[in-house]
Amino acid sequence: MIDIYDLIEELFPICRSITGDGVRRTLELVKKRIPIQIHEVKSGTQCFDWTIPDEWNPREAWIKDPAGKKIADFAENNLHLLGYSIPFKGKISLDELRGHLYSDPGRPDAIPYNTSYYERRWGFCLSHRQLGSLAPGEYEVYIDTTLEPGSLTYADMLVKGKTEKEIFFSCYVCHPSMADDSISGVALCTALCDYLLKRSGNYYSYRFIFVPETIGAICYLARNGGEMKRNVYCGMTVTCVGDEVEFNYKRTRSGKHALDRIVENILKHSGEKYKVHDFFLPGSDERQYSSPGFKLETGSLMRSFYGLPNYHSSADNLDFVTRRGIEGSYEIYRRILEAVEADFKYLNKMPYCEPFLSKYKLYDTLGAQVGSGSDYKKKILSLLNYSDGEHSLIDVAEKSSSCISDLIALVKLLKEKNLLE
Amino acid sequence: MIDIYDLIEELFPICRSITGDGVRRTLELVKKRIPIQIHEVKSGTQCFDWTIPDEWNPREAWIKDPAGKKIADFAENNLHLLGYSIPFKGKISLDELRGHLYSDPGRPDAIPYNTSYYERRWGFCLSHRQLGSLAPGEYEVYIDTTLEPGSLTYADMLVKGKTEKEIFFSCYVCHPSMADDSISGVALCTALCDYLLKRSGNYYSYRFIFVPETIGAICYLARNGGEMKRNVYCGMTVTCVGDEVEFNYKRTRSGKHALDRIVENILKHSGEKYKVHDFFLPGSDERQYSSPGFKLETGSLMRSFYGLPNYHSSADNLDFVTRRGIEGSYEIYRRILEAVEADFKYLNKMPYCEPFLSKYKLYDTLGAQVGSGSDYKKKILSLLNYSDGEHSLIDVAEKSSSCISDLIALVKLLKEKNLLE
């Protein structure tokens, strides 16, 4: 099995953006683990209402204060440079400089994450505390970046199952050094894809999508939206899954997909704290997948919700994201997959009254059996009763207040006893 | 704009009943503001299971106590005379008199409101405290009223819109000097009608109905019920809207009309305290409009609910009803109207992914836009996402936890940008 946390540690230092070599290096590290296909789309390409922008590649960037000391050095933390900064070299006063500095008064010690993809600007991000301590005088600014025609890079991979009906997982590869937002999702998708490649008998096909957020998802849909519209059963956007904060599940657009009920059932019986949210705008790429032209049912299972204290800042780092956090999320995702793969309508082959369970070694022969009974008996009887061709496994789980994961093993057992099909 | 509170002050002193000159004077004051049509229906006319009663006109009424002092003088407060009292002159003992006196022990200082429309009686209403202070002896009673064939008076008015589909507002004009019950509704309907007459581009037609309660509404439906059954989209009975007590909304009979959801959405985002009640019997004229033969979907947005302390007594006066109260109610009604007029299913003209909003100056170009975002952005994205031809504006408001009133302006903006139709 892939070591997810190792992958996060490898991905963390890279400076990514919506285009450029950071994305390419990121996808290469993924490709070492799973056989994704990498695609390039030229700047200027039209994707629905959008145009692929020029490619951006930063090399070096810093400010020197009047005393000649480097501050806001890109080499130290790539969040210091405003994403998509144009090149600039020169000496300017503090007053002039302020118009190019971004800080977050609400989180005075963190460097905020900021970008200007669609308007040409240069700028630096720094902690509000540092901003307040700047002395008057002349500052030297050095930004060595290129922003010129090139391409947007993304990757995908299809794990074929028995049916063309597919489930997709989408993550984004465009954030610089933040650990939870963006790369925890990339790492989890990589591990999940590896699991599915090794799992036998997949019923659904699985599509994994690694794209820059928004523009990448839009570009991906411009190229693959028709096929996805035909085949997609449901999907998930995967991000913010590496911390140890409670789970937050954002439902699909309809809120009524079996996926929603399965995720909620598994969370409910997981012992983990969690909250469930109806679909809402804005959000991440579920916005594009769920747009009215596509209406792909896309859920979003996160931990630390976007908007929480560490979000979009230097505080979203390898202290915040833990091995325990990411592996716990992986396990929940894996159980969701297993449940979706087992969520069919089964048929009780002995539908008239209950079968004589003692005969099948499914029942204790001693004891007055009315009413009382173990949780095990409850689950077996519930499976038999509701397997009438009208109830799916998640229906049975809900009706019997059981975890769907527990029922999967019993379905197998009852099939072996020839009681279920 | 009509001064609603002035109209209430003018209407307050008039002694109204279900027939008679009080109703006529009331409707004349309304007609000074809006061009209503006034109708007369002869006593004895059959309306479904009911018969229009004789017309009642009171002129003078009082009791003189053994010391010759006038008590319960109609000239002082018209609630003193039992509604529909027959004429009577004579001297009677206190014991005999008691059989004709009505008081309310639960509200010892208030004169209760009481009537005897369908059984011939005479009587006086007085405060329970006054009743208790009456000395033994001979009392002189003087009631100068007429109760004889005449007619029942009502008025209506149709403000034509683009469609024959209509929304009606019904108020009642039959209560003597009480300010909240009955005349606050008359005044609000007058102002609302005036607003609609001046508003351009009304989609719906609007019917305003000014009738004596119960018998008047039944008479109105006997004459106009067929047409209303064909055309009515929904309606409201308007009463008890002049005080400053919390809002109370009584839902339509089905409880599922868009009107219900719009009223509740606007109340929820209004900052006002309010309660919502399922349709119930009894009530006011929504009983007749919602009877099984008509089933007109009729909601009822009130403030002080019928049954509250001041209800049906001399305490329902111009101290209880305030300018602030009636104008606040008017504003809520106006916003309901605007929302019903805008509650259509819109169509996103760029349904594949989100449009490139920066192009339309609808988006800030700076900042990492994932997840975060203003309430404004949330509303625009929600409107675009849910405008798929399946969701009406109230659906979008509910799904995005927005006030429908706020969405109306954005619909206009997105239409101008050619993003919505």
Place this chain on the structure above:
Amino acid sequence: MIDIYDLIEELFPICRSITGDGVRRTLELVKKRIPIQIHEVKSGTQCFDWTIPDEWNPREAWIKDPAGKKIADFAENNLHLLGYSIPFKGKISLDELRGHLYSDPGRPDAIPYNTSYYERRWGFCLSHRQLGSLAPGEYEVYIDTTLEPGSLTYADMLVKGKTEKEIFFSCYVCHPSMADDSISGVALCTALCDYLLKRSGNYYSYRFIFVPETIGAICYLARNGGEMKRNVYCGMTVTCVGDEVEFNYKRTRSGKHALDRIVENILKHSGEKYKVHDFFLPGSDERQYSSPGFKLETGSLMRSFYGLPNYHSSADNLDFVTRRGIEGSYEIYRRILEAVEADFKYLNKMPYCEPFLSKYKLYDTLGAQVGSGSDYKKKILSLLNYSDGEHSLIDVAEKSSSCISDLIALVKLLKEKNLLE
């Protein structure tokens, strides 16, 4: 009327099991009250996946301790003998004996109820306290039972109504001396059947089923399931109805039958404490009636829920079951029956506006009638408004927050006035 508590007292001492003379004596006592039909089914008969077991008849059973003192004497309390114990005579050590003794550490003073229907064993049940006090030494065991081919005994009875559509009541006759579990249900069914035999104009047919639990119900369905599947409107399993603990209603499998709503409506307005539970597995014979091959909608109205402290032990005795408890349950069942018999969709014969109720002496002529009004008026107006051919009586009850039992009398009154049909 049958004295239900007398019947419970007569039934209590009998040692019943799933077969044998105890069942026959029980059914004979019922047959003295109502004309049930008693049936015998031979051992070895196949019923779906089950086989009728050999017939068991206990005569005498005891253990003598090393001092020669009888303990766990069947003659003293028939719960002492493990149900379906095979015969045994011999002297054995305490250690060997322990393997045949059953107690319940959670209820140290009670003799637990235990059986071994489908595996041949012998054993005794005794209080955990008594078990702990046994001295080492040689014990003499004496069990005089027969377990040999015979038959299973059950009874039923059909009270024919105007339609073949039927409602069934099922109780079980297989528990030894416990008062609430099993025989309170037998007694209540007997009284209910007697009530229906004397009631005139039954719309539904009523089936009463007296069977050993599980195997008896399965055997009954093997013989009558086809007919029941055709005719059954709904049914109830009746047990644990003699104590004074709060009511517990377990819904039908669908949870949406009118029976569910009627039971809940009557409980809600009864002033009794109660809880409502969705259908769940396991339980009693509703498991068989609700199996996917039959899907008979079967509710279960109990008091002390299975699983409570006294359940399946010697504490479930004539102290726990009271005259007040069983008669209270009977009254609730009777009212449920009356409501199901009256739960039709009525038609307001004067659907345009309200009728002029004063004319029918249904209305007070004095008083301003808007809004205020008695509970009586509310019920009459609600009945008239909702009797539009779309709402059944339970719909009206729910919509007007009335007890359906109260509406039944008003339906009769309005029919007499020719206002309803």
